[in-house]
Amino acid sequence: MVEIRAPLQAQLVQWLVQPGDTVAAGDVLLILEAMKMEHEVRATQPGKVLSHYFAAGEMVQQNDLLLKTELLPHYPRPETAKRLVIDGDSEEAKVGPKHAAVAPSTTATAPTPDARPDLARLQQRLVYTHDAARPEAVAKRHAQGLRTARENVADLCDPDSDISSFMEYGALAVAAQRSRRTEQDLIQNTPADGMVTGIGQVHGRSTVVMAYDATVLAGTQGMRNHQKTDRMLGLALQNKLPMVLFAEGGGGRPGDVDMPIVAGLHVGTFASLARLNGQVPLVGIAVGRCFAGNAALLGCCDVVIATRTSNIGMGGPAMVEGGGLGVFKPEAIGPSGVQHANGVIDILVDDEAQAVAAARHYLSFFNGPATEFTAPPAHALRDVVPENRLRVYDTRLAMEGIADVGSLLILRSGFGLGIHTALARIGGRPVGLLANNPAHLGGAIDADAADKAARFMQLCNAHGLPLISLVDTPGFMVGPDTEATAQVRHVSRMFIAAAHLRVPFLSVVLRKGYGLGAMAMTAGGFHAPLSTVAWPTGEFGAMGLEGAVRLGFKKELEAVAEGPARQALFDQLLAKQYDNGSAVQMATMLEIDAVIDPADTRNWLLQGLAAGRVMPSSGMLAIDTW
Known part of the structure; x- marks a missing residue:
């Protein structure tokens, strides 16, 4: 005999079984109502109902006897039945039939015929957020040789992950234009308010991803997607998550009329992104046209990746014309050739696929050491510097000869040509590399090169990457034309940046190490780095x-x-x-630490990296936008 008692004080609303009925463990027997909420009372064991002790509509007290059942040894259920057992001992009963556990998918699908109404309504609503709901817009995008925002997000996130590769936030948002458009129009034509936002896995690390959707209101910044952006940036700051921004779009959207505002200058999005500076890696990607507010967000990123067909500017054609500055086509404003040469673009690529690959490569350096790597042939470094001391050579060959095979990522190759900057791995450990460029001004450091080097030191310092400097410079560039560029201020940035470093700094003099320029390349002086060594080709002097x-x-x-x-x-x-x-004479006088065989450079650096440590941050570590 099994007694079923009331779990709480309530009103008996409905009996679902009658005396004589046979029930299985987990079957609902009756419904109780308390505090306007209905409670199911279920059978704990299989049995046959003997009698009721209360009628529907009556009040019951906690622990009142509701019904009795006669215990049955076995009551078979259909294989498809799935029933919750509150206190049962059977693991199979708790989860239903035995099947392999399947992680829930976050990808919206078409409503299933047997879905309950609330789920069906959600599925139907989510259909409009996906590219398949707007085939004409997607086809137009593809005809231009471009991908959709969602395609780029999918490519960025890890394809194979133990958890869902992208968790979208704010997918159901629509443009703030209800006073001028119908709800259905907004749902169909302004999905996600023109911006895909969420958290995805990139190299196994949770990363905030935000992508303006150029197929929705030209990727403009609406009030709702500003709110979405602010939400994601707040999460990135709070949880120290890297951020990737696909910034294509035309800036502010005047058509959002639902908000009772005049100018919208109180929006906190730009300040929110700026607060992430130096806190987490920030990657901006520009494809197509990126103007006004979209460009301002792009410019706040640590690294800007852009396609050759991109245009980046603080104002598009309408703003330029409105300011009385002339009439221009979009292609004439901030083309990639201009923005790469002036330093706005750090990495210039052919298309979106390469842009995403570059973003993934960049982010990989902030995931700690790699366990698998291939060392380059060490002896190749012996042939990098020509025997003729006046012969120009490519110091990027030295970078490649030191870095793990395939790890080198050159940054800002179009700007500040006097110094190469790159991220790389040595023995699996991520580092930053600096190298003078003898092919430009003989390796002399001009204003642009100094700015590039100083900012790169800030970047590595903020994110805890050791710095390695390959020195071959006759010093700072001099002369009347050079001084007209504010050379004194610009080159001094290198000393200031080095003085604030918290990361190990190692220097290798490849050939020329002259004057203040060589000192700037060695963190302020030859004894400032963890080690300063030279190849046999090294030559030194005050000038x-x-x-x-x-x-x-x-x-x-x-x-x-x-x-x-x-x-x-x-x-x-x-x-x-x-x-x-000579290098030997410098080492004899202890002005440098050693003269080494170029083939031993990588081993020397590995020892230095093992000895050095990254000091804890003493506060905000800002990275200049320039």
């Missing part, structure tokens, strides 16, 4: 050797008649200066 001879031995040279004799004396003095400033 360039040729200039030092002409200036220091002016009287001696002028005392000899101009011609072969004077040139011979000059060559003799230059050779002596070269010998005095």
Whole structure:
């Protein structure tokens, strides 16, 4: 005999079984109502109903006897039945028939015929948020050789993950235009208010992803997608999540008339993104046209990746014309060639697929050491610097010879040509690489190169990446034209940035190490880094050797008649200066730590990286937008 008692004080609303009925464990027997909520009372064991003790409509007290059942040894159920057992002992009964556990999918599908009404309504509503609901807009996008926002998000996120690769926030939002358009029109034509936002997995790390949808109101910034953006940026700051922004779009949207505002200048989106600066990696991607507010958000990112067909500007054609500045086509404003050369674009790519691949490559450096890597052939480094000390060479070959195979990611290659900057891995460990470029001004550091190097040091410092500097410079660029570019201020940024470093800094002098420029390339001075070593080709001096001879031995040279004799004396003095400033002589005087075989460079750096440590942050570590 089994007694079923009331679990609480309530009104008996309905009997679902009658005396004589046979029930299985988990079957609903009756419904109780308390505090306007209905409670199901279920059978705990299989049995046959014997009698009721209350009628529908009566009040019952907690623990009142409601009915009795006669216990049955077994009551077979259909295989398809799935019943909840509150206190049962059977694991199979708790979960229904035995099947492999399947993670729930977040991808909306067409309503299923047997779905309950509330689920069916949700499924029907979510259909409008997907590309398949707008085939004409998608076809137009594809005809332009471009992908949709959702296609880019899907490509960015990990394809194979133990959890859903993308969890979308705010998918049901529509444009704030209810006073001028119907609800159904907004649902069909302004899905997600023109912006896909959520959290996805990139290299197994949760990452905030935001993508303006150019097929919806031209990817403009509406009030609802501002709210979505603010929500995601807040989550990124609170949880220290990297952020990727697909920034294509035309800026503010004047058509959102539901909000009682005048100018909308109180919007906090731009300040919210700026607060992430130096806190988490920020990646901006520009495809097509990126103007006004969209461009302002893009410019706040640590790294800007853009396609060759992109246009980036603080104002589009309408704003330019409205300001009385002329009439221009969109393609004439901020084309990629201009923005790559002036430093706005860090990585220039051919298409969206390459842009996403570059973003994934960039983010990989902030996931800690890699366990698998391939070392480059060490002996190749012996041939990087020519035996002829006046011969130009490519220092990027030294970068490739030091970095793990396939890990090198060059940044800002179109700007500040005097210094190469790149992220890479050495022995699996992510690092930042700096290298002078002898092919530009002989390796002299001009204003653009200094700005590029200083900002790169800030970037690596903020995100805890050790820095490695490959030095080959005759010093800071000088001359009237150079000083007209505010050279004094620009090059001094390198000293300021180095003074605030909390990460290990290692220097390798490949050839020329002259003057203040060499000091700036070694974190402020040769003894500032964790180690400063040189290859046998290293040569040093307070200034360039040729200039030092002409200036220091002016009287001696002028005392000899101009011609072969004077040139011979000059060559003799230059050779002596070269010998005095050789790498071996510098190491003998302990001005540098060692002279090494180029083939040993990688091992030397690995030892240095193992010895150095990243100091804790003492506060905000800002990264200049420039």
